[in-house]
Amino acid sequence: MPSAAKLVKMTIESFDNPKYTGNPYASFALMFNPSSYETKWLVKYDKSQVSGSNMNPPEYNRVSPSDFDLSFTLDGTGVGLAAAGRKSTEAGYVVKELAAFRKATLDYVSDSTAKSRKKYGHPPFCKISWGTFVFRGVLEDAKITHTLFSKEGIPLRAKVSAKFISGIANVSTYDKPEKVLKSIETDSVPGLCTVVSGDPKHFEEVVKENGLRNFRKPGGVGSVKVK
Template sequence: MLDMLSNLMPFKAEAKLKIESWTNIERPGKPDKTFSAFINPDEISLNYTVLTERNPTPGSTGNAGAFLGTSPFEVTLKFYLDGTNANGVKLDVKEKIKEFYEATGYDGKGHRTRFLRINWPGLIWYRANQFAFDCILKSASINYKLFKPDGTPLRAIINAVFTEKRTDTEVQRDRDDQSADLTHIRIVKEGDNLPGMVYQIYGSVKYYLEVAKANNLVNFRDLPPGLKLVFPPFDKNLKRIGDA
């Protein structure tokens, strides 16, 4: 069964999904650790729950209670680790599981689990234009499927659940994601360019130099995938050279 799944996975020799981790919730700069995996996109579950009052109004029937908010967004992933070389990729299952734990598990210096960012350029993580998911590990289970005669694992499946975990500032900025008068945060995906992203937010490309300055971009023509950019509100009367 795992061989069949491996054959269905595109770009076998390239890791498509990455889990990056930091000890700081701000997730500054390059990640401290990274877990890269080959994963079937069909094994990704996105869970979003709306919370309402459970105490119904006396005399009412068949109606949801008042809106209370939303629970943290959750993502469930299933990783297939195959060390038999059946798909042409050499993989040490034991080392890969160790890599997963070191990237997602408990950090002694921070005295807690690590702050994570899941990157998959081809998938929008529910929120509009968000191509990365800031989270923490909620739970993980490992199911070993095949062993060498000496007990070394050859195949395993990691089932992991991640809960959204963002900074308070990011949560506040996301309250009204459709307004150009508020600050926006976007994660760069492959193929993005700054003028195009600026146009999506403001409806005009004239602010791209101001956005580059706000993010301290030295070379805004070469944006690496996974980079977090802040799009602050600007004076709508701002005019640049070339504007009518």
């Protein structure tokens, strides 16, 4: 008799660089494979028409990053754990798995390929694979709905809905992230740094780069380059 096919779980592997090189530093396998998932491609066209002109075909603008939508369930009850081939006595299973999912998709990391080796935080670059399907991108949003609890209030079952967007950052740009922001009178340089990198501690470099005299108020409306 032919041997039974091995069950392969949908897996999320986490990388700290946009080329997905090196070994993943974290991974997360779904408890149960999804019954379906959704991918979406969006092509943008300019549909504007000049007043009084005949109808013209839309002009191509760009291809937006593709989306990947995924929903899955975590079941920490005895029945759910047994169905997944796990021990039925794993306490706090749902809490542990949600923490692992967060680490694999959301918790900030530093880019190991960055030439500057500075710790600019960003969510992980995720490689999602199952069978012949492979998607590379980053988490855009996630929603967790807890549907069952123990008498002590510990989550026993949860449904996770997550959306990922594709795209690989240009590494030469990512090595030294920069963004030009319009500053206003009330902006502070630490505040602008927080918007870009999530960390205000780089403000001294920004002040030096832009030749600013006052980091609390860059001075009126203008452009400030934030690394």
